[in-house]
Amino acid sequence: MRAHNERLVLSLLRQHGALAKSDIARITGLSAQTVSVIMRSLEQDGLLLRGTPQRGKIGQPSVPMSLSPEGAYFLGLKIGRRSVDLTLVDFLGRAQATRRRTYRYPTPGAVVAFVAEALPQLVATLPPALRARIAGLGIAMPFQLWAWVEYIGAPQAEMDEWRTRDIQAEIAAIAGMPVHVQNDATAACGAELTFGTGEKPKDFLYFFFAYFIGGGLVLNGQLFTGRSGNAAGVGPMPVPGPDGTVRRLLTVASVSVLAEAMEAAGQDAAQLWENPDAWQVSDAVLTPWIASAAEGLASAALSAAALLEIEAVLIDGWMPAPVRAEITRQTHAALHRLDLAGVTPPAIREGTVGPQARSLGAAAIPLSQRYMVDQNSFLKEV
Numbered sequence: 500m501r502a503h504n505e506r507l508v509l510s511l512l513r514q515h516g517a518l519a520k521s522d523i524a525r526i527t528g529l530s531a532q533t534v535s536v537i538m539r540s541l542e543q544d545g546l547l548l549r550g551t552p553q554r555g556k557i558g559q560p561s562v563p564m565s566l567s568p569e570g571a572y573f574l575g576l577k578i579g580r581r582s583v584d585l586t587l588v589d590f591l592g593r594a595q596a597t598r599r600r601t602y603r604y605p606t607p608g609a610v611v612a613f614v615a616e617a618l619p620q621l622v623a624t625l626p627p628a629l630r631a632r633i634a635g636l637g638i639a640m641p642f643q644l645w646a647w648v649e650y651i652g653a654p655q656a657e658m659d660e661w662r663t664r665d666i667q668a669e670i671a672a673i674a675g676m677p678v679h680v681q682n683d684a685t686a687a688c689g690a691e692l693t694f695g696t697g698e699k700p701k702d703f704l705y706f707f708f709a710y711f712i713g714g715g716l717v718l719n720g721q722l723f724t725g726r727s728g729n730a731a732g733v734g735p736m737p738v739p740g741p742d743g744t745v746r747r748l749l750t751v752a753s754v755s756v757l758a759e760a761m762e763a764a765g766q767d768a769a770q771l772w773e774n775p776d777a778w779q780v781s782d783a784v785l786t787p788w789i790a791s792a793a794e795g796l797a798s799a800a801l802s803a804a805a806l807l808e809i810e811a812v813l814i815d816g817w818m819p820a821p822v823r824a825e826i827t828r829q830t831h832a833a834l835h836r837l838d839l840a841g842v843t844p845p846a847i848r849e850g851t852v853g854p855q856a857r858s859l860g861a862a863a864i865p866l867s868q869r870y871m872v873d874q875n876s877f878l879k880e881v
Contacts, residue, residue, distance in 0.1 A: 505541060508523055512564065517563035547567055569589065570590040573863070578638065579641075584855075592690075600617075601773065611670065635864075635869065637686065638670065683709070685730070687856035687857045695851040699720075700809075700811040702717060703812065704800065708752070709857070710772075711734050735749065741794075752791070754817060796833070808843065
């Protein structure tokens with residue numbers, strides 16, 4: 500019970516920011532004495548910081564408490580179809596250091612070798628006294644990588660290694676800490692839920708643009724992963740294509756589709772995977788890709804809204820912020836051109852985490868496992 504209550508307090512502070520003990524007691528329904536004991540213990544453990552006393556008109560000054568950035572650290576490994584990232588994240592979800600490598604296609608051997616090299620480098624960026632506070636490593640990766648050979652042009656024999664290699668166990672042996680695995684787009688959605696800013700809807704569908712578009716689903720404020728961990732795998736959703744025929748969403752709304760269009764136009768597509776903030780794409784190629792992607796997203800959003808009554812659709816991805824903003828704007832417009840009779844259209848909004856959402860989401864997995872609870876555990880609202 501004590502451990503649950505400690506996680507409850509930490510989750511509350513993560514959701515609402517600095518709070519005084521009296522606020523926490525009021526929101527959770529815990530007694531003032533219980534909250535005092537919990538806060539004292541968490542502060543001694545280095546997980547909380549004491550703020551400046553706020554003096555009121557009556558009684559003792561109120562002391563706001565907040566999460567300490569140095570309270571714990573986590574590692575997030577993103578395994579993508581064109582690159583692998585390892586990121587060190589602090590207790591507030593801020594990336595402290597990242598190591599990255601691009602490749603033509605992912606193989607288990609290349610990923611394990613990268614982690615063996617990059618992990619000690621990241622650990623060394625922390626002062627020695629803080630290195631023991633690294634509490635776990637999360638892996639965000641596409642599931643069944645061997646099934647997408649025809650789309651990424653990789654040798655089937657090499658990709659089949661993903662069937663038999665236990666990447667979780669191999670990385671755990673290198674890291675010497677707990678390792679958790681999650682679908683990459685689901686992890687990105689988890690980053691939005693855990694570290695995202697602004698108002699978070701209780702129910703939303705999340706689209707993340709990467710080599711292939713992927714998705715995540717939040718229901719009643721909680722990440723819904725499904726029976727096999729692949730819920731909201733939106734890529735195969737049927738949507739109308741530019742020529743009116745039914746296509747898979749991933750064939751109209753993936754960064755790989757943009758790369759193919761760039762190569763057909765004689766432009767260098769390799770730079771798309773190097774830096775998400777500095778794409779060099781001609782308007783003649785980018786404009787129709789955005790329009791086609793937005794039409795596909797609108798159709799997928801309508802299907803999801805009819806089935807689940809979601810409040811919002813959030814759009815994020817490996818792309819410059821202005822491109823994300825334009826896709827969001829056009830998706831909203833495209834949705835409202837569809838027949839919405841009998842459906843309450845969800846709000847179409849930008850995600851707030853950005854291109855690093857998958858690696859940050861990977862780091863959020865061990866953080867959530869150890870330091871958070873279902874936000875519905877809060878007995879009252881602020």
